[in-house]
Amino acid sequence: MRIDTPSTILDRVDERLKELEAHVAQMDMIQQLMLRLLSIMHPLSNVLAQYGATATQEAALLQYLDELAGRLHSLERRQQPSLEEFQARLDEILPALRHDLEFLRLVIDTLRVERTAYRELHDYMIEQNWVGRIASRS
Amino acid sequence: MSNTAQPDLEARIAHLEMMQDLLLRLMSMTRPLANVLEQYGATRTQEQELLKFLDELCERARGPERGRPSRAHFEMHVGEIMPSLRGNKEFLQLLVDTLKVERPAYRELHDYMHKHWTTTSHT
Numbered sequence: 001m002r003i004d005t006p007s008t009i010l011d012r013v014d015e016r017l018k019e020l021e022a023h024v025a026q027m028d029m030i031q032q033l034m035l036r037l038l039s040i041m042h043p044l045s046n047v048l049a050q051y052g053a054t055a056t057q058e059a060a061l062l063q064y065l066d067e068l069a070g071r072l073h074s075l076e077r078r079q080q081p082s083l084e085e086f087q088a089r090l091d092e093i094l095p096a097l098r099h100d101l102e103f104l105r106l107v108i109d110t111l112r113v114e115r116t117a118y119r120e121l122h123d124y125m126i127e128q129n130w131v132g133r134i135a136s137r138s
Numbered sequence: 139m140s141n142t143a144q145p146d147l148e149a150r151i152a153h154l155e156m157m158q159d160l161l162l163r164l165m166s167m168t169r170p171l172a173n174v175l176e177q178y179g180a181t182r183t184q185e186q187e188l189l190k191f192l193d194e195l196c197e198r199a200r201g202p203e204r205g206r207p208s209r210a211h212f213e214m215h216v217g218e219i220m221p222s223l224r225g226n227k228e229f230l231q232l233l234v235d236t237l238k239v240e241r242p243a244y245r246e247l248h249d250y251m252h253k254h255w256t257t258t259s260h261t
Contacts, residue, residue: 013144020151027151027158033235034161037170040177 038113047110051103053094060093065111069121081121083130101138105131165239174236178229180220187219196243199250209255 004012044065048058068081090107091098108131111122125131175185195207216233217224234255237248 016144020147023151023155027154030158030162030238034165034239036232037165037173037236037239040173041168 035113039115044107044110044114044118047106051094051097057093061090064089064093065118065121069117072121072124081124083125083128083133086130101134105134108134162239166241166245171233171236171240171244174232178220178223184220188216191215191219192237192244192247196247199247206250206254209251212251 044062045058048061053061068086071079071081074080087104090104094103097103108122108125111118111125113119114122171189172185175188180188195212198205198207213225213230216230223229234248234251237244237251239245240248
């Protein structure tokens with residue numbers, strides 16, 4: 001029976017780790033491609049349609065998101081988007097979904113796979129812990 | 139890495155891989171290539187022509203070596219079908235990449251491109 005020395009075992013673990021790293025890198029590349037392809041399929045519009053939004057409501061929400069994305073770089077602190085304002089404006093645009101925290105969360109999540117301008121807005125929301133604050137309310 | 143961490147990591151990667159395969163299968167049913175072409179302003183006629191050209195490439199990639207398609211031929215023909223995108227490297231790369239998540243025949247073509255055109259393909 002062959003007995004492996006500690007260094008042989010370590011070499012094997014190293015080798016396997018390298019294989020796993022290559023595997024993860026490949027999955028990461030495919031995921032980036034899927035995200036890119038998904039972003040051109042208007043995922044936010046699909047979510048809104050699924051939740052019964054009209055074309056007018058969709059246009060109003062997209063316009064508001066554009067405005068928010070533009071305000072991200074504002075030097076004035078009070079101009080920067082807040083969760084309270086975001087929720088209030090969504091309630092105004094889509095009154096039927098008022099207080100629907102799952103919908104609110106889904107809108108934020110979907111921005112992650114939307115066009116680049118919205119992805120930056122999504123990063124800001126995550127950085128400001130909007131999702132965690134929504135979860136704590138439910 | 140501890141003795142318990144490695145099998146755990148292996149299991150997690152295997153699970154992620156399984157989920158990704160499922161997502162790829164689902165995505166291939168959403169006609170990603172048509173979406174990319176629409177996004178880049180292709181007309182229906184151009185889309186049909188491109189699909190016909192890709193079908194032809196699939197056949198040729200499986201055939202004798204002398205008839206197998208080259209990247210230069212691919213780029214030239216895509217440029218003929220969509221003149222406004224002639225030489226648009228980003229579009230051409232996305233086109234090649236998208237084949238990876240398309241129907242199986244195109245995935246096979248993607249594998250051929252990846253294997254034979256590696257100097258310029260990123261996937």
